[in-house]
Amino acid sequence: MAPKPRKNDHDAPHRPAVSAQKVSSGLGERLRIAREKKGMTVRGLARYVGVSPSLVSQIERGRVMPSVGTLYNIANQLGLVVDDLFRSGTAGKGRDTPSHLVDNPDLVQHPGGRKIISLADGVSWERLTPGPDREVEFLLVAYEAGAESCPDNALVRHGGKEYAYLLSGRLGIKIGFEEFELSAGDSISFDAQMPHRLWTIGRERAVALWVVLNRHGDNRVLPSS
Secondary structure, eight states: OOOOOOOOOOOSOOOOOTTHHHHHHTHHHHHHHHHHHTTOOHHHHHHHHTSOHHHHHHHHTTSSOOOHHHHHHHHHHHTOOHHHHHOSSOTTOOTTSOHHHHSOOOSSOOTTTSOEEEEGGGEEEEEOSSSOOSSEEEEEEEEOTTOBSSOTTOOBOOSSEEEEEEEESEEEEEETTEEEEEETTOEEEEETTSOEEEEEOSSSOEEEEEEEESTTOOOSOOOOO
C-alpha cells in the first residue's frame, strides 16, 4: 500500500500539443449546450454535482477548467461520455454519428495532431483514436507532479471498466478502500463504478495508456432537474 503523497507545487507545467487549446477552449460550451438540452439550470446541475453555481458558470464560459472528478460528475449528470467532450462541433450529436462527420477520419494519429483536453491541476487526456468510438475510449493520460483526479476526501465513479499501463513516473490509485502504487511497466484493471482516485507520486510526471470499455454502460439512475 502506497503512502499518500504531499500536495506539492507544479514545478513542471504541462505543455499541451498544438490541438490541445482548441479542444479545451470549447469544452465549456459543449457542457453548456448539453445542460440546456437536458433542461437543467446552472443551479440545478451544481446541486447534483456538489459544487457552487459560480464554478459551473465559470466552467461553461471557459474561464476555468474543471478537475477530473468535477468533469466526470458533470458528464455523468448530463449523460455524456469522454468522447462527447472531445467533439469539435456542437455538443449533443449522437454517439452513433459516423466519425467522419465529426472528426478527422485518418487512421494514423500523429503526435501534435491528436486532440487533447487539459484539465485543472496538470491533468491531460489525449485521444488516441481518430474519432469517437462507441465501444472504447483509448487515451494517453498525463498527471503532472502534484496532480490528482480529485481531493483525497473525494472519490469518482462512472460506468465502464478501466485498463491502464504506466509508461513513466509513478501513479497512486485508490479503489474503494485499497491503495496501489504503479511504476513504469505496471498495469491495472478495475470496475470504474468502484469509487476511485488517482494522484502523482513524487516529482516526476506520470504518463499512462488508458482504455475504458463500455463507458456508456453506467447502470446507475441519475437524477434529473
